[in-house]
Amino acid sequence: MKIFQREQRSLFGEILDWMLTPLLLLWPVSLALTWLVAQSIAGKPFDRALEYNVQALAQLVSVHTQRASFNLPQPAREILRADDSDQVYYQVLGPQGELLSGERDFPPPPDDERPVPGETRLRDGEFRNLDVRIAYTWVQVPGATPALVQVAETREKRSVLATEIIKGVMLPQLVILPLAVLLVWLALVRGIKPLSELEERIRQRKPDDLSPLDEKVVPLEVAPLVSSVNDLLTRLKGSIATQKRFLADAAHQLKTPLAGLRMQADLAQREQVDAEQLKQSLKQIGRSSMRATHTVNQLLSLARAESSGKALVRQPCDLAALAIEAVQDTVPRAMDRHIDLGYDGAQPGAPGVVLQGNPTLLKELVRNLLDNAVNYTPSSAQQPGVVTVRVLADPFGRVLVLQVEDTGPGIPEAERELVFQPFYRALGTNVDGSGLGLPIVLEIARQHQASIAIEEARSGQVPPGTRVSVRFDAAAAESTEVEELSLRAG
Secondary structure, three states, X not given: OOOOOOOOOOHHHHHHHHHHHHHHHHHHHHHHHHHHHHHHHHXXXXXXXXXXXXXXXXXXXXXXXXXXXXXXXXXXXXXXXXOOOOOEEEEEEOOOOOEEEEOOOOOOOOOOOOOOEOOOEEEEEEEOOEEEXXXXXXXXXXXXXOEEEEEEEEOHHHHHHHHHHHHHHHHHHHHHHHHHHHHHHHHHHHHOHHHHHHHHHHHOOOOOOOOOOOHHHOOOOOHHHHHHHHHHHHHHHHHHHHHHHHHHHHHHHHHHHHHHHHXXXXXXXXXXXXXXXXXXXXXXXXXXXXXXXXXXXXXXXXXXXXXXXXXXXXXXXXXXXXHHHHHHHHHHHHHHOOEEEEEOOOOOOOOOOEEEEOHHHHHHHHHHHHHHHHHOOOOOOOOOEEEEEEEEEEOOOOEEEEEEEEOOOOOOXXXXXXXXXXXXXXXXXXXXXXXXXXHHHXXXXXXOOOEEEEEOOOOOOOOOOEEEEEEEOXXXXXXXXXXXXXXXXX
């Protein structure tokens, strides 16, 4: 339960609530306990006086020949009546229950109470519609039932004394409680001051200042938060640096085809240009525009792949079917380059070829691997190149591998990690491309918990060729197999 409710959570308010709420709730409990303790303390001296009076009256009971008598002198009677605040009543009963002296309608002790001569007892009762405190004892009568002596006193003095005790205890608390609240408030203000200082230091930073915060000047409890912020700043700094480098590389890559377009347009507009030169310029313009369009499409594909990581829509995907579709889409371009393009692997619907993933991104992965292989594989009508796509599935080992193999010049081992960087292109190649195909493949594979390996397709031969293997996580294939089995069972 919170006393102070707020629309927005405040650390200061939360701590203040949890400190003041128990304090304010326990104060009435303390008041009630103090009242009970005060009643007990206030009653003790009056109980002792009441016991003294009943014992004094018991000594006035005399026994003669098994008969009890009571004689109350006038001085003793005056002592019983001397109190101005409370009224005192008494009763003396003989062995047969006869009234020897005092009030006749005095309340008797409980029926189940066993008389013990000489023992003084106390009880609360009501006499003539007044709350009274009663002290009583029994006097031994030889050969007969003990005589009973009772003295009752109203409770006015006790209530007055208890009230004085309560005032003496609670009035200082009424002063101390607001002071305690004020001290708690000041302590909290002082305690969260380091957070305010940290906030002020962050606000005073320049927009481009991503340097880590100093963890040594903050309290120990805040150090993990500052450490997490520093980690976020480090990752953000790296991300911004990567974006700046990516934009610079993209601008550089787009600058080349755009410059070619402008130059060829200028050449076409010159005077005394024959039809053959004009045709050649238009051909170069078309080639540059295609290169620029391809670069833009690759940039959009990479951006789409990177942005889909957090909210990737997954569904069962038949990798063999997706690979065959990508091969069929690439066949016309492969035929134009005299490349023998084919598929060799598991058939659609075979055990183990289904995994949880995004079909659009997976098809984009296969298409980029095929584009790379077709672009970098030398081929002619007399000596055609070969590009082969395989999907290998082991349903028992829960392994699913996609391979794209070509007969091209291969990728040197020293460059097999560099080719996954945006816009990087292997040295010694004169193939038109954007340098974004393999980075797109790497990003899509990462989102599907897959690993990529590059190796020689024909070790020891010239050219050695290239084999790119994408190995998908066994857990993805396993979860899909379980879904398939449950569907079949259903």
